[in-house]
Amino acid sequence: MIRQQQTLVLSPYAALYDIVVPKDNMLRQINELVDFAFIYKELEEKYCLDNGRNAIDPIRMFKYLLLKAIYELSDKDIVERSKYDLSFKFFLGMAPEDPVIDPSSLTKFRKLRLKDMNLLDMLIGQTVALAMKQGILKSTSIIVDATHTKSRYNQKSPQEILQERARKLRKVVYSLDESLKAKMPAKNVNNVLEDEIIYCQKLVAFVEEESGIAQMPKIAEPFNLLKETIEDDVEQLSLAADPDARVGHKSADSAFFGYKTHLAMTEERIITAAIITTGEKNDGKQLQMLIEKSQAAGMQVETVIGDTAYSEKDNLIYTKQNEIELVAKLNPLITQGARRKEDEFLFNKDAGMYVCPAGHMAIRKARQGKKGVSKNQQDTYFFDVEICKRCLFKEGCYTEGAKSKTYSVTVKSEEHLEQKAFQDTEYFRAKSKERYKIEAKNSELKHGHGYDVATSSGLLGMQLQGAMAIFAVNLKRILKLID
Known part of the structure; x- marks a missing residue:
C-alpha cells in the first residue's frame, strides 16, 4: 500500500477552516461525500514502495487536478490560488500555513502516474456507485449523445495561438501602465514560427523582470498562460500538429477538427459511461459499448433514448436481443421508403x-x-x-x-417495421422528450468546465481531460440531488 502521508491537521490555525469554509461550501461537501482512498489502490503500482524520497500524497495531487477541472485554471494559477484560498487548502488536506507544491509536479503526476490508466471508466464508476449509495440513482433509462471538442493546436496555426496570447498579455500591461508600450520588445513581423517563439520569450522576460507588474493579479492569468504555452507546449507548437485529432462534422455544412466524447447519462443527469474518440467516428457505432459500460458501472439499463444516429439496424437487433427499448427515431429515408x-x-x-x-x-x-x-x-x-x-x-x-x-x-426489415410501430406510440413520444437533458449536460461540460477546446495534445490527453471534467460534473450533480 502507498504510504498514506496525509495526516490529521494539527495546526494552531486549523480553527480558521470552521470560520471561513462554511458547511455549504462545495469543496467541503465533496470532501465529506467522497472517500478518496480509492486513489491509493488505483495508483499503487505507479509508485516505488521501498526506495527514494516520499512522494507528494497522490490524493492531494489528484485533488489539484480535480480543482483544475472545476475552476478551469492553469497549473500555475491553481497552485497560486491554493496559497491563499483556504477552501482550497481545506479541500487539499493542508494546514493553513503549509507550503504548496511546485506547479511542475502536476505535469509529472499526469505523465508518470496517470499514464496507461483507464481513469475515465474508473472515475465514472466511482460516481455511479456513490449515487447509488446515496439512493439518488433510480432510473433504468440512459440518454445517449455525442459532443465535440476542438483540438487545442490545429484550429489555429501555432503562430496564431502565440500571437493571440501575446496580444492579450500586452493589452493588460498597457491598461496598467501605458508608458511601458515604448519599452516593450519589438513585435515579430514575419511568418517564421521560431521567430514568434523568440519574441514571446522576450515578452515574458520583460514582463517578469523589467516591468515590475508581473505580480499584479490582473497580469497573472494571461502572463502564466503565455509562459506555460511556451515552456510546456513548445514541442507541440514546433510540430504544428495534434497527431490524433481528426475532422468531424456537426452538420452537412459544419465541420470541426478534434475529438468526440460519446456519453450515456441517466434521467437524473448522472453520466454512466463515456467513450472518447477522434472526431470522425460515427455516433451510432458507440451505442452498444455505452450500454455495456453503463451496465459495468452498476446501471440496470431497460431503455435507451437517443436521436436518429442510434437507430441503425445493428442497434435495433442488439437492443431487441437484450430486451432493451430503443427510443430513437428511424432515419426518414427508412420510414418513407x-x-x-x-x-x-x-x-x-x-x-x-x-x-x-x-x-x-x-x-x-x-x-x-x-x-x-x-x-x-x-x-x-x-x-x-x-x-x-x-x-x-x-x-x-x-x-x-x-x-x-x-x-x-x-x-423495410422486420426490425424497421417494429421500430416504426414503436415510434408512433404515445410512450415513445413521451420518452423522447427526456433527450434535452443530455444536450444541457454537454453545454455544462463545454461552458462550465472548458470542454469546448482540448487542454493538451493527443487522445490520451483528451481522455484525462474528459475523466476529470466528467468526475467533477457528476460530483456537482450528486451534491445538488442530495440537497
Whole structure:
C-alpha cells in the first residue's frame, strides 16, 4: 500500500477552516461525500514502495487536478490560488500555513502516474456507485449523445495561438501602465514560427523582470498562460500538429477538427459511461459499448433514448436481443421508403408491380440482398426494355444502349417495421422528450468546465481531460440531488 502521508491537521490555525469554509461550501461537501482512498489502490503500482524520497500524497495531487477541472485554471494559477484560498487548502488536506507544491509536479503526476490508466471508466464508476449509495440513482433509462471538442493546436496555426496570447498579455500591461508600450520588445513581423517563439520569450522576460507588474493579479492569468504555452507546449507548437485529432462534422455544412466524447447519462443527469474518440467516428457505432459500460458501472439499463444516429439496424437487433427499448427515431429515408422518383413510378397493388410515368407496367421483380444483414434488401422491378427504347418519355428515364430498365425499392426489415410501430406510440413520444437533458449536460461540460477546446495534445490527453471534467460534473450533480 502507498504510504498514506496525509495526516490529521494539527495546526494552531486549523480553527480558521470552521470560520471561513462554511458547511455549504462545495469543496467541503465533496470532501465529506467522497472517500478518496480509492486513489491509493488505483495508483499503487505507479509508485516505488521501498526506495527514494516520499512522494507528494497522490490524493492531494489528484485533488489539484480535480480543482483544475472545476475552476478551469492553469497549473500555475491553481497552485497560486491554493496559497491563499483556504477552501482550497481545506479541500487539499493542508494546514493553513503549509507550503504548496511546485506547479511542475502536476505535469509529472499526469505523465508518470496517470499514464496507461483507464481513469475515465474508473472515475465514472466511482460516481455511479456513490449515487447509488446515496439512493439518488433510480432510473433504468440512459440518454445517449455525442459532443465535440476542438483540438487545442490545429484550429489555429501555432503562430496564431502565440500571437493571440501575446496580444492579450500586452493589452493588460498597457491598461496598467501605458508608458511601458515604448519599452516593450519589438513585435515579430514575419511568418517564421521560431521567430514568434523568440519574441514571446522576450515578452515574458520583460514582463517578469523589467516591468515590475508581473505580480499584479490582473497580469497573472494571461502572463502564466503565455509562459506555460511556451515552456510546456513548445514541442507541440514546433510540430504544428495534434497527431490524433481528426475532422468531424456537426452538420452537412459544419465541420470541426478534434475529438468526440460519446456519453450515456441517466434521467437524473448522472453520466454512466463515456467513450472518447477522434472526431470522425460515427455516433451510432458507440451505442452498444455505452450500454455495456453503463451496465459495468452498476446501471440496470431497460431503455435507451437517443436521436436518429442510434437507430441503425445493428442497434435495433442488439437492443431487441437484450430486451432493451430503443427510443430513437428511424432515419426518414427508412420510414418513407428509400426509392427514386417516387412521384413518377406508382405501385399497382392489384398487380403487385410498379408502373412507369408512361403507363407501362414492370414485367417481373426480384429480391436483392441477403436477409438478416445490416444492409436492407431491395425489390428490383424489371421493365420491357424494347418498349423503353421506343417510349416517348425515355429521355431522363432510359439510358440509350442499356440492356435493361429497372426500378428498385428498399424493403423495410422486420426490425424497421417494429421500430416504426414503436415510434408512433404515445410512450415513445413521451420518452423522447427526456433527450434535452443530455444536450444541457454537454453545454455544462463545454461552458462550465472548458470542454469546448482540448487542454493538451493527443487522445490520451483528451481522455484525462474528459475523466476529470466528467468526475467533477457528476460530483456537482450528486451534491445538488442530495440537497
